[in-house]
Amino acid sequence: MNTLHMAWMLARPSSSGRIVQLLTVGAYTMVSAMVLIVLGGAWSFTKLEGDAQGFYIPLAAFALVLLVVPLLVLGSSAAKLSARAQDRALSSLRLLGATGLQVRAVAVIQAAATALVGAICGVVLYLALAPAVALVKFQGEAIGTAIFLPPLATAAAVLAVLLLSVVSALAGLRKLVITPLAVATRRSVPMPSWMRAVIAIGSIVVIYTLFSKVGLLPVGLGVLITIVISGFGVGLLALNLIGPWLVAKVGTAKLKKAESPEQLLAARMILESPGGAWRQVSGVAMAAFVAVIGGSGAAMFAFSENDVAGSWEMYLSADVLTGVLVTLSISLICVAISAAISQCAGTLDRQDLYLGLHRLGVDLGVVNKARVKSVMIPALTVAIGFTVASAALVLPFASLALLLKPLTVATVLVVLLAGLLVIRLSLNIADPRRLLADHSGR
Amino acid sequence: MLQNSYVSNPVISARRLLRSYGSTHALNGIDVDIAAGTAVAIMGPSGSGKSTLLHALAGIELPDSGTVTLNLPGQAPVEVDGLGDSARTKLRREAFGFVFQSGLLIPELTAEENVAMALMVNGVPRTAAIARAVEALQQLGLAGMEQRRIGQLSGGQQQRVAIARAQVTGASVVFADEPTGALDSVTGSEVLDILMQCTVGMGKSLVMVTHDRQVAQRCHRILTLQDGKITADDSVVQGPRS
Ligand SMILES: Nc1ncnc2c1ncn2[C@@H]1O[C@H](COP(=O)(O)OP(=O)(O)OP(=O)(O)O)[C@@H](O)[C@H]1O
Numbered sequence A: 001m002n003t004l005h006m007a008w009m010l011a012r013p014s015s016s017g018r019i020v021q022l023l024t025v026g027a028y029t030m031v032s033a034m035v036l037i038v039l040g041g042a043w044s045f046t047k048l049e050g051d052a053q054g055f056y057i058p059l060a061a062f063a064l065v066l067l068v069v070p071l072l073v074l075g076s077s078a079a080k081l082s083a084r085a086q087d088r089a090l091s092s093l094r095l096l097g098a099t100g101l102q103v104r105a106v107a108v109i110q111a112a113a114t115a116l117v118g119a120i121c122g123v124v125l126y127l128a129l130a131p132a133v134a135l136v137k138f139q140g141e142a143i144g145t146a147i148f149l150p151p152l153a154t155a156a157a158v159l160a161v162l163l164l165s166v167v168s169a170l171a172g173l174r175k176l177v178i179t180p181l182a183v184a185t186r187r188s189v190p191m192p193s194w195m196r197a198v199i200a201i202g203s204i205v206v207i208y209t210l211f212s213k214v215g216l217l218p219v220g221l222g223v224l225i226t227i228v229i230s231g232f233g234v235g236l237l238a239l240n241l242i243g244p245w246l247v248a249k250v251g252t253a254k255l256k257k258a259e260s261p262e263q264l265l266a267a268r269m270i271l272e273s274p275g276g277a278w279r280q281v282s283g284v285a286m287a288a289f290v291a292v293i294g295g296s297g298a299a300m301f302a303f304s305e306n307d308v309a310g311s312w313e314m315y316l317s318a319d320v321l322t323g324v325l326v327t328l329s330i331s332l333i334c335v336a337i338s339a340a341i342s343q344c345a346g347t348l349d350r351q352d353l354y355l356g357l358h359r360l361g362v363d364l365g366v367v368n369k370a371r372v373k374s375v376m377i378p379a380l381t382v383a384i385g386f387t388v389a390s391a392a393l394v395l396p397f398a399s400l401a402l403l404l405k406p407l408t409v410a411t412v413l414v415v416l417l418a419g420l421l422v423i424r425l426s427l428n429i430a431d432p433r434r435l436l437a438d439h440s441g442r
Numbered sequence B: 001m002l003q004n005s006y007v008s009n010p011v012i013s014a015r016r017l018l019r020s021y022g023s024t025h026a027l028n029g030i031d032v033d034i035a036a037g038t039a040v041a042i043m044g045p046s047g048s049g050k051s052t053l054l055h056a057l058a059g060i061e062l063p064d065s066g067t068v069t070l071n072l073p074g075q076a077p078v079e080v081d082g083l084g085d086s087a088r089t090k091l092r093r094e095a096f097g098f099v100f101q102s103g104l105l106i107p108e109l110t111a112e113e114n115v116a117m118a119l120m121v122n123g124v125p126r127t128a129a130i131a132r133a134v135e136a137l138q139q140l141g142l143a144g145m146e147q148r149r150i151g152q153l154s155g156g157q158q159q160r161v162a163i164a165r166a167q168v169t170g171a172s173v174v175f176a177d178e179p180t181g182a183l184d185s186v187t188g189s190e191v192l193d194i195l196m197q198c199t200v201g202m203g204k205s206l207v208m209v210t211h212d213r214q215v216a217q218r219c220h221r222i223l224t225l226q227d228g229k230i231t232a233d234d235s236v237v238q239g240p241r242s
């Protein structure tokens, strides 16, 4: 039996395998569509008039940088799901006497094939969504056909998604060899130390002082943007230090207060891996950060609008707001999709345990509520925590914005809330009552 | 003599159970009563329908036809096969305890939390549930390990946690499917001792699937299945040694 034949045999799934395969293809579809829409949006700025480009392209690049993290998280959850789907089949191949090399080849071929199907669907989805995205206005005009990437760029993006799937299939295999994928931990999890918080708060204080001084200096727009962007960079590093710590703190507090089975289980799930729980919702932190700082920025630009009537700068305030809303929405959608995918992977990973618990009389609804809470508690914590922290960071701007442009601030906050709602709704996909329905008796 | 006593006072009565998967008759007309306070072993070759019978008696899966009646002391008889999925789930968590070959313990939780969970899903407040869980664990020789996570316990210790969970709710019937199947013989017999103490030793009923005749000999009665039928129903003369 040759390798291709084996890959083909394993590709014909059982009924539960089929759900997983559909989910995996769906995951790669979403990853590719998101990447293409983001790239298409950024690409459309190169079609703007010369003067405006100098301002818009750095901002678009900046938005791209911000979106890299949620997109990577999304890509890696898709890859993890695909690895889990393969796990059992591959272990049994090994038992049947396939060589390590054969197993590796089967895994890679399968992962790449799934990703390819997903990526092609993703291109279709991108083309289908593009007309809607093209309605977004910059410089007073809808993006229009500028949203469409050149074919070569599209192909490159598809290739990148394929590469991601292959790399993660190989990484997943290494895990399969070293430890089984099930994450039943043998030792208690080390808690993120308070040092993180100290370092993070320290850097926030530094940025804060820097920002409050910058306002007084008579510097040009370019310098200002550079300072703001590097401030963002340091801020993001600080976020990654403080995030796991914050999530662990809230998890501990929830554990102490837990009364119901689902509260107890959710708190323990969060504390099992505060870093993982944080990474899952780090896009929300980013969104909160962008919402507050970008939102304040948009409000600020509005003040100078009268001086610049007639030039490209007259659209600045509206466009910055649009950019903020778009970045916000995309990063929240990425969080929603990746949370749904990784919860599916987690549920399928625990399939035997959950169905067993159902036999013992534990309602799968309890398990579902716990899983939902284990995502939503960190998401809400991070949303509130980082909105407040970012507002403190740019307090003078933020309070001014709130006073003078309450509508802008309200819009941004509403989008943030809507994003949290979408995250909550997306978790319904991973509901074990539906996902494991085929197996839970009659 | 036990052969007659079980009929007079059955906690579970099953009649004419049929269950097939495709052309396989996993249960092919089973009639059986489980007497209150007794231990019943189910034996038979692999694929003979032992687990399927256990699942039907416990309301985990419904038979294609036939009836399963539950007679709990002080309660009206319940037709298990007439209940919907959520009613059966409720029945299982309130009236039954389970010990399976794999402990089915939640790895994120500590030992005491796993046991307390069985009470908490029945509405017992957390503090009270933990207190009863700790007591149950200590009675099973797990003092000092209450706060350990499941991954930090040996296989035998994990099964004791599972037994503590099966018994902590005061369930009147405990179902066990090869509870010692994954353990070495010494650990297995220790776990079995504990299982017997916690069930028949306290006036509860035990229905246990096992491949091990020595294990089965510790029960009051041994049912032997073959192709979905009971081919032998022997009472063990010396009775359970617990
Ligand atoms: N969900 C199912 N789908 C299809 N066939 C099944 C299913 N469950 C059980 N069977 C079949 O029903 C028969 C009885 O299965 P059961 O699990 O009750 O056997 P068992 O006596 O417990 O065997 P073992 O000792 O191996 O656990 C077997 O032939 C089995 O293949």
Ligand SMILES: [Mg+2]
Pocket: B050, B051, B052
């Ligand atoms: Mg069995």
